[in-house]
Structures are given as structure tokens and as C-alpha cells.
Amino acid sequence: MRANAVYSFGATLPVRGMLGRLVARKYRKTEGTGLYGERQNRSTSGIDCGRPSGVAVVEFAVVAPIFFLLILGLIEFGRMVMVQQVITNASREGARRAIIQGVTTAEVISVVQDYLASGGIRSATVTVTPDPIDSAGYGEPVTVTVSVPFRQVSWLPSPMFLGGVELRATTTMRREAVQ
Known part of the structure; x- marks a missing residue:
């Protein structure tokens, strides 16, 4: 057929x-x-x-604020994770320098500040304990702490979710001094 x-x-x-x-x-x-x-x-x-019917406009008006809030939240939390990783690595580099024989606290802080500057972070607080480093003997712990308020490193003009959070990273290593 x-x-x-x-x-x-x-x-x-x-x-x-x-x-x-x-x-x-x-x-x-x-x-x-x-x-x-x-x-x-x-x-x-x-x-x-x-x-066009008005349904699309109403749906957009309902969904758009939620969508933009989600996008801004993703940007803010992504930046927080990035900054946390940078300050963790900076504290690790500072601790690696601090355990060497004959290094001063100023040198350790300089190493950490240089690492932070390469990551785009300029307003961090660096603490080294014990101060002076030479007071720690062989095998004793040396701690480097880096902290920064998230408000100072956020890409958003006014952080919505993490505005009052202070990011902190601490690294402790044993000193390699001569006995």
C-alpha cells in the first residue's frame, strides 16, 4: 500500500x-x-x-532574587575558600622558615607577607610564637598564625553571609636547632 x-x-x-x-x-x-x-x-x-502572557514576568520576578542571591553566595563562599587556602599555605611557608637555625621573627613575617602579597592579600596579621624564635630549643614547637577579616578580602562591596568572619590558619612545626 x-x-x-x-x-x-x-x-x-x-x-x-x-x-x-x-x-x-x-x-x-x-x-x-x-x-x-x-x-x-x-x-x-x-x-x-x-x-506574551504576564506569567513569564511574574515567574521571573519570583525566581530572579533567589537566583541572584545564589550566585552572590557562590562568589562569596568561593572567595572564602580561596583566601583560606592562601593563608594556610602562607602560614606553612612561614613555619618552614621559622624552624631553621638562626632565623629571626622579622624574616618569618616577611616571608609570610610576601606569600600573601602574591595571593592578593595585603591586610593579614601574622603571629610567631615563641618570640624570639631562638628561645625554642631543639624539637620544641614553633607556631605561625595568619589571620585576616573576610570583610577586607571579599570581592563583594558588602559581604552578605561572611561579613563578620575572621579567617585563620595556624601551622606548628618542630624546631631544627642544634642541640
Whole structure:
């Protein structure tokens, strides 16, 4: 049996076999419906009116604040994780320098400040204990602590979620002094 089917995309193709009849039935063009049989918004002349309903505007007004709040939260928490990683590495570098024989506290603070500056952090507080470092003997702990208020390193003008948080990293290593 040979038949022709007119499809919604304008083609007239011969229908062959059971599969062809199923495809023809699914995509057959009917008056006033779209590709999958949904009703079209048409005027009496058959031209698409194109009048948008207010539903999209209302949905956007409801969803947009939540969406933007989510995006700003992601930016803020991402920056917090990045700064925490930088200050952790800076305290580790300072502690590695502090355990060496003959190093002063000023040198350790300078190493930490240089590392922080390369990460874009300029307003951190660095503490080295014991001070002076030479007061710690062989195998005794030397601690380097770096802290910075998140408000000073945030990329947002006014941090919403983490404004009052102080980021802190502490590294303790044993001194390698001569006995």
C-alpha cells in the first residue's frame, strides 16, 4: 500500500511499511496545531498573535532574587575558600622558615607577607610564637598564625553571609636547632 503523508515541516513523502505509517501519524500536519499536536496561539486570520502572557514576568520576578542571591553566595563562599587556602599555605611557608637555625621573627613575617602579597592579600596579621624564635630549643614547637577579616578580602562591596568572619590558619612545626 502506497500513500503520501504531508508533514508539518512541509514535505510530502511516501509512507512505506508499519514504521512509516507510525511516523506519518505522529508528524502529520493538522490544522491549527504545532509539530506535536499542541494548539497554536492564532488570530482568526491564521497569523500568530505573539502576545506574551504576564506569567513569564511574574515567574521571573519570583525566581530572579533567589537566583541572584545564589550566585552572590557562590562568589562569596568561593572567595572564602580561596583566601583560606592562601593563608594556610602562607602560614606553612612561614613555619618552614621559622624552624631553621638562626632565623629571626622579622624574616618569618616577611616571608609570610610576601606569600600573601602574591595571593592578593595585603591586610593579614601574622603571629610567631615563641618570640624570639631562638628561645625554642631543639624539637620544641614553633607556631605561625595568619589571620585576616573576610570583610577586607571579599570581592563583594558588602559581604552578605561572611561579613563578620575572621579567617585563620595556624601551622606548628618542630624546631631544627642544634642541640
